[in-house]
Amino acid sequence: MAVNSKYHHSCINCGGLNTDERNERGLPCEVCLPEESPSDIYGALLERKTLKEYRFYHEFWNEYEDFRSFFKKKFGKDLTGYQRLWAKRIIQGKSFTMVAPxxxxxxxxxxxxxxxxxxxxxxxxxxxxxxxxxxxxxxxxxxxxxxxxxxxxxxxxxxxxxxxxxxxxxxxxxxxxxxxxxxxxxxxxxxxxxxxxxxxxxxxxxxxxxxxxxxxxxxxxxxxxxxxxxxxxxxxxxxxxxxxxxxxxxxxxxxxxxxxxxxxxxxxxxxxxxNFTVGRLVSVARNITHVRISTRSKEKLIELLEIFRDGILIFTQTEEEGKELYEYLKRFKFNVGETWSEFEKNFEDFKVGKLNILIGVQAYYGKLTRGVDLPERIKYVIFWGTPSMRFSLEFDRAPRFVLARVLKEMGLIKAQENPDVEELRKIAKEHLTQKEFVEKVKEMFRGVVVKDEDLEMTIPDVYTYIQASGRSSRILNGVLVKGVSVIFEEDEEIFESLKTRLLLIAEEEIIEESETNWKELVHEVEESRKRIEGELTDTSKSLLIIVESPTKAETLSRFLGRASSRKERNIIVHEAVTGEGVVLFTATRGHVYDLVTRGGIHGVEEEDGKFVPVYNSLKRCRDCGYQFTEDRDECPVCSSKNIDDKTETLRALREISLEADEILVATDPDVEGEKISWDVTQYLLPATRSLRRIEMHEITRYGFKKARENVRFVDFNLVKAQIVRRVQDRWIGFELSGKLQKRFGRSNLSAGRVQSTVLGWIVEREEEYKKSEKDFTLLVLENGVNLEVEGKIADDVVTVVELQEVEEERNPLPPYTTSSALSEISQKLRLGVQEVMDILQDLFEKGFITYHRTDSTRISLEGQNVARTYLKKIGKEDIFMGRSWSTEGAHEAIRPVKPIDARELEEMVEEGLIADLTKKHLRVYELIFNRFLASQSAAVKVKKQIATVELNGKRLGIEQIIEVLKNGWNLFVPLTVSPRFEHRNYKIKEKKFYKKHTVPLFTQASIVEEMKKRGIGRPSTYAKIVEVLFRRGYVYEDKYKRVRPTRLGVKVYSYLKERYEKYVTEETTRRLEEIMDKVERGEEDYQATLRLLYEEIKSLMEEG
The missing domain is CATH 3.40.50.300 (P-loop containing nucleotide triphosphate hydrolases)
Incomplete structure (x- = not known):
């Protein structure tokens, strides 16, 4: 169901202008083929002598069918999913790595x-x-x-x-x-x-x-x-x-x-x-049950081996331990072999079934850890202790990441400094004793064991654990076989640390023995291997996932085990192998189309009483950053020929789409993402038909799996809503901007409904601010309480005349939405709202938080479980109080996707397990995490004091918390507890007289709050509106981070208010926002809405 739009460069035959309706039906443009329903497109084009690029697609599918029938005739079987992908690449003449099990x-x-x-x-x-x-x-x-x-x-x-x-x-x-x-x-x-x-x-x-x-x-x-x-x-x-x-x-x-x-x-x-890299099969397709046994009991090990019987690898922490265990098991007549002296012989015996058990040492590059691929035989992996890395804490031997973390935390080096390890050791010795350094390490690194006497710290080696446990579950003849990993570990701290790292990196959980039914587990393991015996039906396929961000494509491919990458024209394609076949990931890098600027009504044509938006590919100058849509080979601003044209991206996507059995467009789950999805979909449909849409609300394996279970087609109500919003932005923006530019003689000025409305608030607030100056006195009382009182206070004593104490429960605030996150994080961290938005985008795309453009406070059951798991981990399960907060909204609130706090995340950054997270990212994540945990914690019971004090002959009321009676959410978002008042006089220890404005100026944070409160703008536009006002030079930030209008801003707003007030009033803007929301819900016809918008600004257009 097309939306009545035209797209340049989209005709599959001539590369010219075509409608989305014809593209949806797989037809070339009317110039190439006027017929609406030809039985044979290729034949019709050939007959009309207009055949061009369509020849390639026709010949491609003919060649593919020829290869497929040749293969089937010669080999007696059809192509597998992997072979279909490879055949399509061969036909296109592409070189590649065969990534497959x-x-x-x-x-x-x-x-x-x-x-x-x-x-x-x-x-x-x-x-x-x-x-x-x-x-x-x-x-x-x-x-x-x-x-x-x-x-x-x-x-x-x-x-x-x-x-x-x-x-x-x-x-x-x-x-x-x-x-x-x-x-x-x-x-x-x-x-x-x-x-x-x-x-x-x-x-x-x-x-x-x-x-x-x-x-x-x-x-x-x-x-x-x-x-x-x-x-x-x-x-x-x-x-x-x-x-x-x-x-x-x-x-x-x-x-x-x-x-x-x-x-x-x-x-x-x-x-x-x-155009390809030599890939490695790093398939992370695994089906492993991880079980922890909390004691290193040899009796328990014997019991377990008798249940498993065969196909067992045992990893010990040292060779000495391995030898001891080997001799012990031999005494019990187990058919066991060791790998430190006779690897080849014993491995061969294990392979053919002469040995049931192999013992080796935990080591990332060990032969038994990495060099073994035998899923038909290896079923169970046992760890005698957690795989760990040990580091000395002696100053001259301590690792760089430990030294840097301690010194940065103590303020001895700046966060952005990066001195070499010798310089770090020198600074540590100058400011700390060896004992103080060890104590700091204990305090700052959770999940590590520090031995004072040995000056040594131990950290779980999660990658060795993942590699070794993965021996038990691999893809074998297209089947993902099940494995079991058992870890004998007594130390709670080390175990919890391993558990956290495994969850972050592999998204796999370890359960306790009490939750395990060994008999059922063994049955599942054996049944999975029975499936590979005899004739198998191939179910593998190739899947292309198109996202808009290269970071998101990288994150997803890494989660699924990126095996290779290649360049296709101007985009990168990552390849991973999963249980269902090959998955390709690539990115559009944002919008691929935008409205043209010339022709029609600012890029919108009118045909048969309907409005038809006309789109062309976006171009961006790589030198100056200017974006445009005209077809030209140089930048209209700086004349550079270094242009990134999204036409190349679209062509690359068409070529890649030919390889895949199924294509899923996974752009962001909002109206902008839906529009990108339709722009890409309508362009690809003439070349391939198996194309659908998925939404990912978190960039994790779980988020990907959930999205795959909810495949749908493009939601055209959302697409229409984006078109309406973009067209009204264009019409009002171009008209008002043109008049501003003419009036002030400056080509860089702009106006828009929301932009100009918000500018008006800032200008008017400045006037109110100037008129609101009054005298105030800050009083510091002898009990430490600070009182701010209007006027100049002469008294030296404050008298408490009434006093009451009450107990009450206080509930937490809901988790962040976009507006509350931008407002609070900007305020607390003193960051601009656009910078906060960029950090939120990073955290989402890297798989740490849920989607960040949301008006909803809803928390899913999965989200509530994240909070429950974390509270259980830190021994505070008793304060868990799962709340959904709201039943409405397609999105959730902004929350962490895993039960991992900011400190744990920071440790993993220092250890090199996570890359590209700055201090700012961690601080923003910490605020999100704590706000979310608070929202899922019990109410706080407090004692509140209500006091009436007399001062200067006047009475003032004071309310304050004086005691926390029962902890809850305050463990994550602390409450301010004030000193008690008693029935008596309090001396004023200190007075400070000053003038203060009772009407505050806006900050970036409060502008966003105001937009949300007044229903102006949307989550995706809050930060952008503020950023545009700064970029145009209409506002600036003073040294107190307050947003104030410039002279230009005042002049621009005054001109707009005087001449065009009805277009930039808050009421008109809010009414239009409500209409666009109705289009999004399918309650308003989008053509009727465009007609309404056109009639409203027609007089503005006619003014000239």
Whole structure:
């Protein structure tokens, strides 16, 4: 259901102007094809002689179906989800890393691609790590080819005459498919570099990358000249990205995923010359139940091993512990092997079932931790103690992150300072004794064990735990098998610290033994492995997730185990492997379209009595930041040709969309996000049909899973609401701005309904402020109470004449909405509201808080559980009081997504577990966390004192809290407790006379409060409105952070009020906001609303 709009560059055939209605139906524009319902678009375009870019899409799908039927005919099975993705890339001529688990047909796909290309007269090279695989592949190729394809192979054990025959055919290029080993590449670099292949398949990229010169050979084999490779490598060494010449069309290079991270910078040649990086399969697809046993009881271990029986890995903290446990288990006749002296033999015995248990040492790079991929055999992982990292606390050996944290907290170095470790040690020695330093570490680092006598601290090694436990659950032949991880740990602090880190990084929880049914767990483990036996139905698929922020795309791909990244035109695509297949993540980088500025009524045409918005792709100057929509190759402001054009982004999205089985647009869950979603959707629909919308209210695995369960189509009421809001902004903004610019002779002035209304408040408040100056006296009483009294006070004594004490319960404030967060955080941290909004955006996109543009105070059951879990963790479960606060609102309030407080987050930043969080981020997060925890905590019972005092012959009433009787939410948002009054006279110890304005000036915080209170603006616009007023030079901030109008601001508002008051009054603005809300709810017709807006400003337009 289109919304009657036109989009430039959206026609799938000519790249010209098309309507969203035709794009939705998959039709080119009317110029290319006037017909409304052609049975064959390609044929109709061909007949009219208007066929252009549509040819590519027609041929793409024909080629794909041809490859698919060829594969099915030769191999006897259809393509798997992984193979469908790879086939579509091959057809588009793209090089890539095959990121996939074992058993999904990587080698089969490589062979079938070579055979398919051979039938088209194209050459391929298949490279394998061993002679055995070369032979095996040659046999299979001969079997599948029916002798019609020339297949040439080489391996060292060939007979002399076979080698001679190979050499002759190799020299004469008399082959379609060449099969050889990695060793052959190293020995024949020069010869291979002279060859040109359409397709090169590398089965074991690790083996090839061992010699960096092999990279150059592979690149030359697909047709990249040596001089280009040298230029690219030179740029990489200088830290620059090299742009491959556009006229260079290389062949296709496909490599299997690496097991180790490629070393050095030479592999970056793949990035710059073939647009992909060598990825590693870092699948975090796991299905593990984590159980903690709170004692290191060998008897309990024996009991557990008898339940599990087979497929068990045991990790100890030291080799000594491992040896002791090994001997102990041998005495009980367990079939156990160790890995510190005979790894290969014992592992092979375990693999074939001769051993039931293997014991190894906890180590991140240990063979048993990383080098084992055997999910069919490994079912249970047992940790004899928490994997940990130990650090010395001696000044000369203490780690940098500990020294820096302590010294920053003590104010001995500034937060932004970054001295080297030796300088930190020097500062520590100058200001602290060794004992004081250790005490500070104890005080500041929770979840660590500090041993005074050894001067040592121990921190849980969560990454080793994740790696090792992951051995029990992997994707096997497309099935995610279940595993169990058991940790024997007595120390509560270390355990809680591990639990917190595991939750943050892997979003997995550890349960206690009391919550576990071992019998059921073992049954689940065994049943999951039975599914991989016999014939399997492939359910894997490829999924493309489109978000608007690159940070969000990065965060999501990291959560799911990013395996590789590649550049597609001007955007980055991340790739991850999950239990259901391959997931691609990419970002639009904000809006892709905006209203044109020329033609129609400021970018809106009128056709048959209806308004038709016309959109063009957004362009942004990379040098000066100016945004525009006109089709021009230079910036209209600074004449730079360094332009980022969203047309390139849209084209890239269309190309990527061809790869995926399903596309989900996951832009922000608000009207702006919905409009971006429709802009992208209508552009992609002519190329692909499987396209839907999801909303993510938190950027976590849980948020992604929940969004996947609620797939929908675009909500057109939200899209229409955004169009109405944007059109009214454009019409009123362009008209009033034009008049301002003409009147004042300045092209950078602007006006708008909300903007000008808020400017009016600031101007009028300044006048009220100036008239409200009065005398005040601050009195400091002998009991420490401060009293502010109007007038000049001559008395030296305050008399308490009436006194009453009452007990009452005080409920917490609700959690933050956008307006209350901007207002309070800005005020408390003395930050501008736009800076606060940017920090909230960061925290949301990095997966720490829920969506931050919200008017709702609602807290879901999941949110309440976050609070319950945290309170239980800190031993305060008794004050938990789950509250939903509201039943309305699509969004929740702003809250943390995990039960992790700011201090824990800071520790993980210092340890390097979290990157790119500044002190400001942590302070904002702390306020959000505490406000949320308070909102889910019990009421506070207080004793309040109500006093009447006499002063200067007048009586004043004072109310104050004098005692907290029962704690609750005040543990997170403290209350002010004042000294008691008694029935007596109190001496005034100190007086301070001053003048004060009774009408306060606005601050950025109070402007946002006022906008919310008066119903002007929306969560997504509060900060933007304030920022525009500053940018236009209408207001400034004084040294007390108060917002005041400039002379220009006063003149602009006076002119608007005098000439165009009806367009900028608060009442008109509020009424329009209400109408737009009705459009959003589907209660008002959006065309009728646009007509109303047009009629209202028609006279303004006609004024000239």
């Amino acid at each position: 074992t058993g999904v047909g990587k080698t089969t796909f490589g062979m079938m691609t070579a055979l398919w290309l051979a039938e088209k007269g194209r050459k391929s090279a298949l490279i394998f790590p061993t002679v055995a695989l070369v032979k095996q592949t040659l046999e299979r190729l001969q079997k599948f080819s029916d002798g019609k394809v020339k297949i040439l192979g080489f391996y060292s054990s060939m007979k002399k005459e076979e080698k001679e025959k190979f050499e002759k055919s190799f020299e004469e290029d008399d082959y379609h498919i060449l099969v050889f080993s990695t060793q052959f590449v190293s020995k024949n670099r020069e010869k291979l570099s002279q060859k040109r292949f359409d397709f090169v398949f590398v089965d074991d990229v690790d083996a090839v990358l061992k010699a960096s010169r092999n990279i150059d050979t592979l690149l030359m084999m697909v047709g990249i000249p040596e001089e280009i490779i040298k230029k690219a490598f030179s740029a990489i060494k200088q830290g620059r990205i090299y742009e491959r010449p556009k006229n260079l069309k290389p062949g296709i290079l496909v490599v299997s995923s690496a097991t180790a991270k490629p070393r050095g910078i030479r592999p970056l040649l793949f990035r710059d010359l073939l």
